[in-house]
Amino acid sequence: MRTNPRNKEGVVNIQIYKPLYDKIAKLADEQNITIKEYVNKFLEGHVITIELMRQRFSQIMQVGATDTAVLMQDKGKNVIASVTMQKNGDMHCSACKKDFCEHIFASLFSPSWITILQNMGKEDTLQSS
Numbered sequence: 001m002r003t004n005p006r007n008k009e010g011v012v013n014i015q016i017y018k019p020l021y022d023k024i025a026k027l028a029d030e031q032n033i034t035i036k037e038y039v040n041k042f043l044e045g046h047v048i049t050i051e052l053m054r055q056r057f058s059q060i061m062q063v064g065a066t067d068t069a070v071l072m073q074d075k076g077k078n079v080i081a082s083v084t085m086q087k088n089g090d091m092h093c094s095a096c097k098k099d100f101c102e103h104i105f106a107s108l109f110s111p112s113w114i115t116i117l118q119n120m121g122k123e124d125t126l127q128s129s
């Protein structure tokens, strides 16, 4: 990792794609903070979340995803749970047959939900047109 030797803060430069940078700049502006503060605050929260999830749910980890489900392996229970969301927003875990459990909670931090929710949005658009 290379740091700028002129920078006493030990700041590392990274490259962010311009369209994303523009969105981040707008969000930072809305919070009246600098882009650097915004990015560091966001990334710190992300890293802390991952660390806490690994401590709290050490037996549960995502092993995959489909167009409609996040697949969570539970080494303690020796199962793979398929976590899905119904059109009304209710969640379901195939392993527990419940609408809320540790598998569902752990899955909520998966970025795979972004794709699944985008797919659900496209289905709604197709059905309503």
Ligand SMILES: [Zn+2]
Pocket: 081, 093, 094, 095, 096, 097, 098, 101, 102, 103, 104
């Ligand atoms: Zn479950």
